[in-house]
Structure formats: C-alpha cells, structure tokens
Amino acid sequence: xxxxxxxxxxxxxxxxxxxxxxxxxxxxxxxxxxxxxxxxxxxxxxxxxxxxxxxxxxxxxxxxxxxxxxxxxxxxxxxxxxxxxxxxxxxxxxxxxxxxxxxxxxxxxxx
Amino acid sequence: xxxxxxxxxxxxxxxxxxxxxxxxxxxxxxxxxxxxxxxxxxxxxxxxxxxxxxxxxxxxxxxxxxxxxxxxxxxxxxxxxxxxxxxxxxxxxxxxxxxxxxxxxxxxxxxxxxxxxxxxxxxxxxxxxxxxxxxxxxxxxxxxxxxxxxxxxxxx
Numbered sequence: 001x002x003x004x005x006x007x008x009x010x011x012x013x014x015x016x017x018x019x020x021x022x023x024x025x026x027x028x029x030x031x032x033x034x035x036x037x038x039x040x041x042x043x044x045x046x047x048x049x050x051x052x053x054x055x056x057x058x059x060x061x062x063x064x065x066x067x068x069x070x071x072x073x074x075x076x077x078x079x080x081x082x083x084x085x086x087x088x089x090x091x092x093x094x095x096x097x098x099x100x101x102x103x104x105x106x107x108x109x110x111x
Numbered sequence: 112x113x114x115x116x117x118x119x120x121x122x123x124x125x126x127x128x129x130x131x132x133x134x135x136x137x138x139x140x141x142x143x144x145x146x147x148x149x150x151x152x153x154x155x156x157x158x159x160x161x162x163x164x165x166x167x168x169x170x171x172x173x174x175x176x177x178x179x180x181x182x183x184x185x186x187x188x189x190x191x192x193x194x195x196x197x198x199x200x201x202x203x204x205x206x207x208x209x210x211x212x213x214x215x216x217x218x219x220x221x222x223x224x225x226x227x228x229x230x231x232x233x234x235x236x237x238x239x240x241x242x243x244x245x246x247x248x249x250x251x252x253x254x255x256x257x258x259x260x261x262x263x264x265x266x267x
Contacts, residue, residue: 020225033234035211062224066217070210072183072232072265079218082225 006103008091015083017109024078025053025091025103033069052094053077057107058087083109151208155244158204158217159252164244167253172243174257181235182265186215188243190227190253194220200227202246208256209239234265 005028015021027050034047053065063079081089090104149157155164173187192200199222205215218229227245235241242256 033212057223060223062221064219066219068212068214068216070207070212070215070233072234076230076232078187078228078230079220080224080226080228082223084223 006091006093006101008089008103008105010089010105010107015109017083017085019083019109020080021083022078023055023081023089024076025055026074026076027093028074029095031069031071031073031075047096049096050075050093051096052092054092055079055081056090056092057081058085083107085109149213151206151213151242154206154213158244158246162250162252164252164254166255167245170243170245170253170255172241172255172257174241174259176257177260177262178235179262180265181237181261181263183232184235184241184259184261184265185230185232186241187230188228188245188255190245192227192247194222194225194227196222197248199224199248200245201248203227203229204244204246205229205231205233206242206244207233207235207239208242210234210236235259235261236264237261 007026009024009026011022029050030048031050032045032048034044036045037043038045047069049069049071050067053067054061055063062081065077086109087107088104089107090102092100092102094100169191171189174184178184186205188203188205190200190203192198194200200220202220203218206213207215215233216231220227238259238261240256240258242254245253247253
C-alpha cells in the first residue's frame with residue numbers, strides 16, 4: 001500500500017476531562033476476500049485484509065480487535081472511550097500481508 | 112518380455128495419474144480449512160467453550176432490515192452495561208451466519224471504554240441473519256440476532 005491512509009474522528013470535538021466520547025477510526029483498505037476474480041485476466045485476486053486493530057491511549061491498551069475478511073471495503077471501527085487526561089491516542093493496525101501501520105491523534109480535554 | 116515391461120509401466124503410470132488429482136484435492140481442502148471456515152454453530156462453540164448462550168434484550172443489534180447493497184451493511188451493537196472494573200463487557204463478536212466466512216470481527220473491550228458500543232460495516236453475500244455474541248466479565252454469554260434481506264450480494 002505504501003502510504004497508509006487512515007483517519008481518527010472524535011465526537012464531540014470539544015470535550016472535558018472524564019467525558020465519554022465516540023471514537024471512529026477509518027482506514028482506506030481494499031479488504032480483498034480472496035474469492036473475487038479479476039474480470040479481465042480471470043484470475044483470483046489474492047486475499048488481503050486487516051487482521052488486527054489496537055487502540056492505545058497513553059500507552060494503555062483500550063480496545064483490541066481481531067478482524068476477518070467479512071468487513072466491507074474501507075472499514076470503519078467505532079467505539080466509545082473515556083477521556084482521562086491529555087495525551088495521545090494511537091491506533092495500530094496490521095495487514096494479512098504483515099504490514100503494520102499506525103495513526104495517532106492528540107487528546108486535549110478542555111475545562 | 113519388452114512388451115510385458117511396457118504394459119507394467121503403463122499400469123503404474125495410469126495408477127499414479129488416477130490417484131494424483133484426488134491427492135491434490137485433499138491438499139486443497141486442507142488448505143482452505145482455516146480457523147474462519149467453521150459454520151456459525153461451530154464458531155459460537157469455539158468461542159463459548161460449550162457454555163450456554165442467553166438471548167437477551169440487553170444486547171441491542173442495529174442492522175437495516177433490507178440492505179440494497181450487500182457490500183456495505185452498517186452494524187451497531189450496543190450493550191446495556193455499567194462498564195465498571197467489576198462489571199463490564201469483555202468481548203463483542205459479530206457473525207454473518209450464511210457467509211463463507213461467518214466470523215466478522217471480535218472486539219475486546221476494557222472498562223476504559225466507558226460505554227459498551229461497537230459499530231462497523233460488513234459484507235453480506237445473501238439474505239441471512241446477522242448475530243452478535245457478547246461476553247461479560249463474569250463469564251456469561253448474551254446474544255442477539257436479526258435477519259437482513261440482501262438485494263445484491265456483496266461477496267463478489
């Protein structure tokens with residue numbers, strides 16, 4: 001893939017310490033099941049999908065996910081998270097080809 | 112004598128060619144039998160380890176009743192839980208019961224999540240039931256299921 005394209009969205013945008021916020025993580029990924037055939041060459045496209053997703057907040061693992069092929073193209077993972085001081089939210093995701101990528105955002109609670 | 116040898120060889124060759132495809136079929140079958148090739152019931156048993164699963168109204172599964180495009184079906188699972196250190200939702204598993212790969216995603220939550228909810232988008236090959244299996248911190252399993260009508264399958 002080369003460049004990893006991912007996005008972390010936090011709702012609401014302005015939050016206080018101790019608040020529970022909605023976190024959405026989106027990745028641009030083909031999520032090939034290994035069942036689809038190329039229409040021109042008639043050959044099976046090999047499986048390539050996200051295996052593993054991990055949410056870390058200030059070094060503490062919050063949510064881990066084991067993912068299979070059945071998720072749709074460009075998957076979205078949405079959960080909630082409790083804000084506990086300022087810091088960094090890091091999402092690490094692993095491909096079935098073994099490629100590891102990560103994306104992080106800063107957490108800045110106000111008030 | 113030469114003629115006899117020739118027929119002997121022919122016989123062995125024929126035997127090998129007859130057996131070889133069967134062997135390669137067996138190898139293929141072994142290859143495709145991965146951890147995700149279980150049926151829905153088997154997959155549930157692997158996760159629960161034979162423990163009873165209770166259909167509960169605490170688990171709220173939100174899926175559209177009619178999905179026009181099977182390639183993108185939004186699924187939301189919300190569990191009524193206080194999410195404290197002693198009582199929280201440990202894991203949420205989502206299944207598409209009739210897909211080739213039944214298991215969609217296993218989510219492992221911690222009390223730091225604050226609210227037991229998970230949303231994603233899945234592919235559905237045909238009209239079928241989508242099920243959610245929830246494991247609580249005390250080891251009990253809850254579940255919920257809903258059928259989805261798929262107009263165009265999305266597992267190409």
